[in-house]
Amino acid sequence: MAKRVGQKIKMTSIDELLCVPSIAGCDEIEVAKIRPFKDHPFKVLDDEKMHELVESIMLNGVLVPVTVRPLDDGDYEMISGHRRLFAVKEVGLERxxxxxxxxxxxxxxxAMVDSNLQREEILPSEKAFAYKMRYDAMRRRAGRPSKNASQFGTNFPEGRADDELAEQVGESRGQLHRYLRLVELIPSILDLVDKKALALATAVEVSFLDHEVQQMLYExxxxxxICKTFQIFALRDYLKENDTVTKMELMRILNENAPKDESNRFQQLTITKKKLQEYFPTFYTRSQMEKVMFSLLEEWKKKNSTGE
Known part of the structure; x- marks a missing residue:
């Protein structure tokens, strides 16, 4: 067959290569017009799984459409698909x-919480804020008729919102309330829970402390x-009878209620020569250095015994 001389070859654009051109029941919208969900509780991490998603979109396009809702100004708010949106931006797609x-x-x-709770791995902090957002929404909707009642659950008395939510997310009522308490933690302590350094039960007890005390506790x-639950019980008992607590008093309470291990408390303490040289002139004798150190320790003892 003779070739057509001068026939132009249409080059496929990157958007046509990387994005599925037609998915039933959906539109293609500009990436720049999509905003993340307000106070979105689920983290979008640039980790290995994200790199796999980026590679998949480069090879196959966006196979599952995101879900958005229209806003009054013509933009859209993301409901489901924050990770896909991040990956699409990494690839460089515009739609x-x-x-x-x-x-x-x-x-x-x-809808946002429901879609994200399907993830394989969910951090305690993500569950906490997601459950709280859903719990508050359910309570606001309690008793109000809804055109989407079959999708979002039936109406129920205010006092049953926690039972309904616990059933929906597959948690016991008690476990649900433990997660709801985590939203009262300062971020640094909540991060310890996510890293599994602080037990969930202990974190729940910490959540009843005000943020200033939580910060001292974190330090x-x-x-x-890391503290044990019974240490936090002791600290809370102290605060029931006192309006506040100093850092030194907090240390005393936690130390006195710590698991007992006196085996190495007063073992010989060794300070290297190199470390001492940072603080003392080379001509100081051993006795002179000891005198200075004990003098400083005496001042420290007087200062902290007054609770300053």
Whole structure:
């Protein structure tokens, strides 16, 4: 067959290569017009799984459309698909297939949480804020008729919101309330829970402390060791009878209620010559250095015995 001389070859654009051109029931919208969900509780990490998703989109396009809702200014709010949106931006696509849903604020929260709870791995902090957002939305909707009642659950008395939510997310009522308490933690302590350094039960007890005390507690745990639940009980008991606590008093309470191990408390303490040279002139004798150190320790003892 003779070739057609001068026939132009149409080159496929990168968007045509990387994005599925037609997915039933969805539109393609500009990536720049999509905003993340307000106070989105689930983290989007640039980790190995994200790199796999980016590679998949480069090879196959966006196979599953994201879900968004329209906003009054013409933009869209992401409901489901924050990770896909991140990956698409990494690839450099300008448009993404999306299903557009006209949700009100509470419906959007319920749909967002439901879609993200399907993830394989969910951090305690993510569960905490997701459950809280869904719990609050359910309580606001309690008793109000909804056109999407079959999708988001039936109406129920206010006092049953926790039972309904526990059943929906597959948690016991008690475990649900433990997660709900985690939202009262300062970020640094909540991060310890995510890293499995601080037990969930202990974190729940910490959540009843005000944030100033939590910060002192966090500093204590960084300098010493992670606390046990019964140490927090002792600290809370102290605060029931006292309006506040100093850092020194906090240390005393936690240390006195720590697991007992006196085996190495007063073992010989060794300070290297190199370390001492940082603080003393070379002509100081051993006795002179000891005199200075004990003098400083005496001042420290007087200062801290007054609770300053």
């Amino acid at each position: 993404i297939p999306a299903i557009i849903k006209k949700y009100d604020d509470d419906e959007a929260v319920l 204590y745990m960084c300098e010493n060791e």
